[in-house]
Amino acid sequence: MSVNDEATGQQPAAPYDSAFLKACRREPVPHTPVWFMRQAGRSLPEYRKVREGTAMLESCMRPDLVTEITLQPVRRHGVDAAIYFSDIVVPLKAIGVDLDIKPGVGPVVERPIRSRADLARLRDLTPDDVAYVTEAIGMLTGELGATPLIGFAGAPFTLASYLVEGGPSRNHEHTKALMYGDPELWADLLDRLAEITAAFLKVQIEAGASAVQLFDSWVGALAPADYRRSVLPASRKVFDAVASYGVPRIHFGVGTGELLGILGEAGADVVGVDWRVPLDEAARRVGPGKALQGNLDPAVLFAPREAVEAKTDEVLAAAAGLDGHVFNLGHGVLPTTDPDALTRLVEYVHTRTAV
Numbered sequence: 001m002s003v004n005d006e007a008t009g010q011q012p013a014a015p016y017d018s019a020f021l022k023a024c025r026r027e028p029v030p031h032t033p034v035w036f037m038r039q040a041g042r043s044l045p046e047y048r049k050v051r052e053g054t055a056m057l058e059s060c061m062r063p064d065l066v067t068e069i070t071l072q073p074v075r076r077h078g079v080d081a082a083i084y085f086s087d088i089v090v091p092l093k094a095i096g097v098d099l100d101i102k103p104g105v106g107p108v109v110e111r112p113i114r115s116r117a118d119l120a121r122l123r124d125l126t127p128d129d130v131a132y133v134t135e136a137i138g139m140l141t142g143e144l145g146a147t148p149l150i151g152f153a154g155a156p157f158t159l160a161s162y163l164v165e166g167g168p169s170r171n172h173e174h175t176k177a178l179m180y181g182d183p184e185l186w187a188d189l190l191d192r193l194a195e196i197t198a199a200f201l202k203v204q205i206e207a208g209a210s211a212v213q214l215f216d217s218w219v220g221a222l223a224p225a226d227y228r229r230s231v232l233p234a235s236r237k238v239f240d241a242v243a244s245y246g247v248p249r250i251h252f253g254v255g256t257g258e259l260l261g262i263l264g265e266a267g268a269d270v271v272g273v274d275w276r277v278p279l280d281e282a283a284r285r286v287g288p289g290k291a292l293q294g295n296l297d298p299a300v301l302f303a304p305r306e307a308v309e310a311k312t313d314e315v316l317a318a319a320a321g322l323d324g325h326v327f328n329l330g331h332g333v334l335p336t337t338d339p340d341a342l343t344r345l346v347e348y349v350h351t352r353t354a355v
């Protein structure tokens with residue numbers, strides 16, 4: 001029996017029939033589905049316990065740990081989807097980029113990529129490079145039963161920002177210097193990253209992921225014209241490469257209010273929205289034919305329960321007229337969030353939206 005059926009004793013239906021995938025396909029749902037970006041991670045004591053003594057990247061390569069950590073938030077919160085436990089830099093590590101994830105800092109790249117010679121170091125990703133992903137997803141889909149698994153990857157711009165800066169960056173100055181200063185090298189770098197990303201998403205879908213999310217977390221740093229010229233072609237290439245599988249494709253970035261219309265053009269079926277733009281306004285900007293995902297401010301979870309419920313009602317009211325809504329936070333779960341507040345939130349959204 002799968003993790004979510006133990007409570008009900010019901011026979012699992014297929015992930016295809018889940019509220020999450022129905023909402024992504026803009027079909028009627030029994031309740032608004034909920035999952036949280038970064039639901040698997042530091043807000044959970046059981047996560048900290050199993051991660052003890054194992055470095056982040058090493059845990060991503062251990063199918064037993066990946067399976068356990070991915071399942072933890074499904075068991076605890078009853079979310080409508082699992083997200084595969086990994087990190088956006090895992091495929092880069094897999095092709096030999098000398099990087100590490102430093103606790104409290106994020107991904108750090110030993111030798112940043114800033115020249116044509118550096119670019120030559122980014123080789124193709126083959127399924128054999130990430131055999132542990134195929135193995136872990138096989139284990140996971142068995143355990144998850146009817147609960148869908150979301151695969152993910154970092155989008156070319158966000159990956160490039162780590163590779164070019166050499167680590168996390170507030171202003172992305174080296175990244176933008178390359179983008180404006182050597183457009184040809186920039187385009188080749190993003191194209192290379194699009195190929196690696198597409199290959200990584202294909203591995204996850206072929207292993208059993210029911211949907212994929214492309215995280216372009218830092219793309220909100222760009223003006224719309226620069227996004228259109230210098231980033232959109234690479235993101236579109238990723239979405240096109242996985243279109244034929246027919247699994248929903250989600251596209252998310254932070255601070256993308258001014259980009260929402262163009263983000264829609266990259267090809268996703270679902271557009272993720274941070275908390276700065278209400279969902280009804282986001283729907284006008286994205287245009288018809290796409291579901292939306294979001295968008296409660298993750299910091300709201302630090303307020304008393306009544307305030308969380310009031311802010312959740314605002315999100316649900318703005319989502320009322322949408323053609324497909326997946327409830328999520330506007331960005332990842334903050335590490336010091338009370339896990340019980342997340343469990344209550346799932347229950348609250350399910351109750352308020354049950355038909």
Ligand SMILES: Cc1c2[nH]c(c1CCC(=O)O)Cc1[nH]c(c(CCC(=O)O)c1C)Cc1[nH]c(c(CCC(=O)O)c1C)Cc1[nH]c(c(C)c1CCC(=O)O)C2
Nearest residue numbers: 037038039040041085086087088103104105106215217332
């Ligand atoms: C930009 C980005 C990264 N990684 C990711 C993004 C895009 C999402 C976003 O915008 O938040 C994506 C990511 N990273 C992780 C997941 C797991 C799945 C999930 O639960 O969402 C996902 C989807 C695990 C992780 N990735 C990381 C952790 C923390 C490491 C730990 O627990 O020791 C986890 C659980 C490390 C990481 N990796 C990265 C950062 C900024 C950090 C945090 C650094 C820190 O504060 O320690 C790069």
